[in-house]
Amino acid sequence: MQPTGNLHIGNYLGALKNWVRIQHDYECIFCIVDLHAVTVYQDPAELRAKIIEIAALYLAAGIDPKDCAIMVQSAVPAHAELAWMLTCVTPIGWLERMTQFKAKSAKQESIGDGLLQYPVLMAADILLYQAGIVPVGEDQAQHLELTRDIAQRFNSLYSDTFVVPGTSLPTVGARVMGLDDPTQKMSKSATGLNHAVALLDPPDKIRKTIMRATTDSSPAVDFDTAGPGVLNLLSIYQAFSGEPDGAMKAKFTGLRYGDLKKQVAEMVIAYLEPFQQRYREITADPAYLAAILRDGAERVAPIANSTVATVKQRMGLYT
Numbered sequence: 181m182q183p184t185g186n187l188h189i190g191n192y193l194g195a196l197k198n199w200v201r202i203q204h205d206y207e208c209i210f211c212i213v214d215l216h217a218v219t220v221y222q223d224p225a226e227l228r229a230k231i232i233e234i235a236a237l238y239l240a241a242g243i244d245p246k247d248c249a250i251m252v253q254s255a256v257p258a259h260a261e262l263a264w265m266l267t268c269v270t271p272i273g274w275l276e277r278m279t280q281f282k283a284k285s286a287k288q289e290s291i292g293d294g295l296l297q298y299p300v301l302m303a304a305d306i307l308l309y310q311a312g313i314v315p316v317g318e319d320q321a322q323h324l325e326l327t328r329d330i331a332q333r334f335n336s337l338y339s340d341t342f343v344v345p346g347t348s349l350p351t352v353g354a355r356v357m358g359l360d361d362p363t364q365k366m367s368k369s370a371t372g373l374n375h376a377v378a379l380l381d382p383p384d385k386i387r388k389t390i391m392r393a394t395t396d397s398s399p400a401v402d403f404d405t406a407g408p409g410v411l412n413l414l415s416i417y418q419a420f421s422g423e424p425d426g427a428m429k430a431k432f433t434g435l436r437y438g439d440l441k442k443q444v445a446e447m448v449i450a451y452l453e454p455f456q457q458r459y460r461e462i463t464a465d466p467a468y469l470a471a472i473l474r475d476g477a478e479r480v481a482p483i484a485n486s487t488v489a490t491v492k493q494r495m496g497l498y499t
Contacts, residue, residue, distance in 0.1 A: 182217045184367030186378035187237055189448065190356035191417045198315060200242040208248040209309055209480055210238055215253045215260060215301060219294035235469055237379060240459040251476030253305065256459035258484035263297070263304040265491055269334050270300050275431040279322055303327040308484045310343040318355075319365065338494040354419040359393040362408040380456060383449045394439045403429055410437070417444045420451045 204330050212234045238250055253259050275296050285291045331342040358364045360372045374392045396407030492499050
């Protein structure tokens with residue numbers, strides 16, 4: 181995840197909760213991608229603070245640093261080194277057709293080259309560790325496919341070097357939509373005041389945001405005709421509560437929207453309370469956090485450096 185914006189319940193339900201679930205089934209590396217963040221300007225002090233915040237949120241969610249590596253991308257220089265070598269074998273046309281590049285570049289008068297090269301750095305993040313599986317959602321499927329294309333192109337030019345990561349991904353979590361616009365996925369970069377519930381929001385703010393969520397013109401919950409806003413609220417409640425479909429229908433059919441929102445808000449608040457308490461305990465010990473990030477980088481660096489050495493040798497670079 182990028183250390184920008186505020187991690188919200190969509191990030192948690194869509195990715196982080198799933199990472200916690202699968203962490204003991206694989207040899208996992210969880211990276212805080214600060215090099216990706218600086219493809220657009222970031223205030224330096226705020227970026228450093230967000231790196232620490234994301235690390236603490238990983239831990240508060242239940243990522244176990246004894247079994248997994250939690251590390252910061254820029255702490256392992258091999259990420260940037262491999263990205264350059266992969267850039268040199270990646271046709272520019274592949275990058276210009278990337279959906280996220282088109283969408284982001286259309287919103288800016290001037291764009292840096294880093295935005296275009298962003299997917300190559302992502303490919304380096306994956307290929308550097310010879311990853312077999314990347315637990316991302318549908319919105320990152322194009323980037324993963326590009327990673328496969330880059331790996332295959334390199335392998336065809338310089339002989340088999342990279343594991344080509346599988347496109348069969350572990351089951352991902354709930355897809356949470358924006359509370360102000362339930363037709364758009366909840367996003368850290370959205371600017372609307374009532375768009376998202378951040379993981380560190382206090383209870384009063386959570387209630388206010390959810391009570392202002394967009395619904396539809398019907399007066400009460402009808403599962404057969406519910407619009408996207410109502411379905412989003414029901415999905416959030418079910419994702420946090422774990423209640424089956426039958427129990428959800430029995431509980432909410434015919435419930436007025438104001439009461440639905442109140443129940444969703446209280447469920448989210450109750451779920452996040454222990455999460456936020458763990459976060460406060462973790463951040464109270466900065467030395468502990470620093471040690472975990474340092475240990476994570478030290479654990480993965482030998483893998484990364486070995487891959488870079490192999491790539492340089494295959495390309496004929498001086499070593």
